[in-house]
Amino acid sequence: MFPEKAVLSAPVDPGFLRKVREESGEDPSRCYQCLRCSTGCPLSSNMDYTPHQVMRLIQLGQKDEVLGSDAIWVCVSCYTCSVRCPNDINIAHLYDTLRQMAVREGYEIKRSQIPIFHREFLGQVKYLGRLHELMLMGFYRLRAGGLFDDMDLGYDMVRKGRLGLLPSFPHGGKDLKRIYDYAGKEAKTS
Amino acid sequence: MKLAYFPGCSLHSSGRDYDKSIRMVLGKLGVDLVEIPDWNCCGATSAHVTDENLAVLLPARNLAIAEGMGLDILAPCSACHQRLVIAEEELKKEKFQKALKETTGKEFAGKIRTLGILEVLMGKVGPEAIEKEIKTPLKGFKVASYYGCLIARIPRVKTFDDRENPTSMDRLVDLTGAEAVDWPFKADCCGASFGITQKPFFHKLSGRLLDGAGDFGAQAIVTVCPFCQLNLEMAGYKEAKETPSRTPLPVMSITQWLALAMGFTAKQAGLSSLLVEPGRLRETVSR
Ligand code: SF4
Ligand code: SF4
Numbered sequence A: 001m002f003p004e005k006a007v008l009s010a011p012v013d014p015g016f017l018r019k020v021r022e023e024s025g026e027d028p029s030r031c032y033q034c035l036r037c038s039t040g041c042p043l044s045s046n047m048d049y050t051p052h053q054v055m056r057l058i059q060l061g062q063k064d065e066v067l068g069s070d071a072i073w074v075c076v077s078c079y080t081c082s083v084r085c086p087n088d089i090n091i092a093h094l095y096d097t098l099r100q101m102a103v104r105e106g107y108e109i110k111r112s113q114i115p116i117f118h119r120e121f122l123g124q125v126k127y128l129g130r131l132h133e134l135m136l137m138g139f140y141r142l143r144a145g146g147l148f149d150d151m152d153l154g155y156d157m158v159r160k161g162r163l164g165l166l167p168s169f170p171h172g173g174k175d176l177k178r179i180y181d182y183a184g185k186e187a188k189t190s
Numbered sequence B: 001m002k003l004a005y006f007p008g009c010s011l012h013s014s015g016r017d018y019d020k021s022i023r024m025v026l027g028k029l030g031v032d033l034v035e036i037p038d039w040n041c042c043g044a045t046s047a048h049v050t051d052e053n054l055a056v057l058l059p060a061r062n063l064a065i066a067e068g069m070g071l072d073i074l075a076p077c078s079a080c081h082q083r084l085v086i087a088e089e090e091l092k093k094e095k096f097q098k099a100l101k102e103t104t105g106k107e108f109a110g111k112i113r114t115l116g117i118l119e120v121l122m123g124k125v126g127p128e129a130i131e132k133e134i135k136t137p138l139k140g141f142k143v144a145s146y147y148g149c150l151i152a153r154i155p156r157v158k159t160f161d162d163r164e165n166p167t168s169m170d171r172l173v174d175l176t177g178a179e180a181v182d183w184p185f186k187a188d189c190c191g192a193s194f195g196i197t198q199k200p201f202f203h204k205l206s207g208r209l210l211d212g213a214g215d216f217g218a219q220a221i222v223t224v225c226p227f228c229q230l231n232l233e234m235a236g237y238k239e240a241k242e243t244p245s246r247t248p249l250p251v252m253s254i255t256q257w258l259a260l261a262m263g264f265t266a267k268q269a270g271l272s273s274l275l276v277e278p279g280r281l282r283e284t285v286s287r
Helices: A004-009 A016-024 A036-040 A051-059 A063-067 A080-084 A091-104 A113-128 A133-144 A151-159 A173-189 B016-028 B044-050 B052-069 B078-090 B094-104 B117-125 B127-132 B168-175 B199-215 B226-242 B254-261 B279-284
Strands: B002-005 B032-035 B142-146 B220-223 B251-253
Touching: A016 A051, A016 A091, A036 A051, A036 A080, A051 A063, A051 A091, A063 A091, A080 A091, A091 B044, A091 B052, A113 A133, A113 A173, A113 B044, A133 A151, A151 B226, A173 B052, A173 B094, B002 B052, B016 B032, B016 B117, B016 B251, B016 B254, B044 B052, B044 B078, B052 B078, B052 B094, B078 B226, B117 B127, B117 B168, B117 B254, B127 B168, B142 B168, B142 B199, B168 B254, B199 B220, B199 B226, B220 B226, B220 B254, B226 B251, B251 B254
Parallel strands: B002 B032, B142 B220, B220 B251
Antiparallel strands: none
16 A cells, blocks of 8 residues: 555655645645545546555645656646545645645756746736637647647537637736735745 | 526637537526626636635636625536535635735625536426427437546535436436436546546546446437537547547537527537537438
């Protein structure tokens, strides 16, 4: 059930659990390995560590194993685990914190397309206030590769009026710039 | 009844037939929708995965505007709905109240709340009022109501439907004269947020849903979330391109289905914009 070997061979970071707890507001030490989270997770068979294993690794101070894991990027944020955990650990939210820590601390991310996509998405919202699907796809593909993937699908969607060609005028005015500035400042100090 | 309307980015683009059918159906049922002026994107998955503050403050701005209007919000997209409801909770914390004031000059006191489309239809309007408006019963159709993962899965918040076995959309399907099939994947994740970045996972999750609905005898799938709708459609579309002998299930929004039963035409309900067109349904409904 649990990969003890990996745990024994990796160094312990005694402050990791506390850091995770403080930053996420969730308490992984409440986990008693009931496996409800992993049983219901739609992608657990594709993860190097399933959710209950990640909880145990955090308890054991295995920072490198957790922040370097593929699992935190395979998670699709469906919140199934979060609403089922009998100990009220919002695991999906905890994973948000873990991903943010992994990016900030420069851990290698094997699925690098995911952060590229989120960056493009949020960048567009910053300047336009709303998302323009076609433009997002274009910019994302430019950065991540595969610019001409799914051309037939895109063509049919435009033909059927399901994709607008032009973005709307910007929305949200100065508020959005200030929200992004605030978030940027906070991210630097954490 | 009057509600502040938050369509979200998707309903202005790939989900625009969902938007149109919501306005048609609710108009008939006496619900006035006032679009939140100058609303902004809720940040969706991209914000909560990467930045705690954006994840709260982007939706918070919309909440504050709607509270100024004195109206509860209808947010039909499950992703927007979830982000708005979570922001309502987070804004109970002083830290975020202050940040909202500092960045937008606006405040949110928690006097209004955000509703999903099923809560508005089945909770506020009610089954009796809907039943009275059914003009073209869609008899003989078996439909899988697909709720998706987000609508009933918001931690620590009481949701309208049961988390594990939501039923309000099944009851709505039954009201239209069709038969809602009992199937075990109704609240499983479709993988939408990986539709672009992690195709294999997306195909694994949505493929299972399409096959599952077919195995349980459904002839169509109805959804509440525009991402689920598009996602399942794309999966079916791709399947049909690769294996032309297979006819994928049509997937449409619940309000498109309801509009047809209320006597709107196939054209008004936007059937021709679907990627997978529902052949037999066209013979039943008004042209
Ligand atoms: S459901 Fe909660 S308590 Fe059970 S194994 Fe998962 S995290 Fe631990
Ligand atoms: S939120 Fe992530 S870890 Fe939890 S069940 Fe969904 S995919 Fe699995």
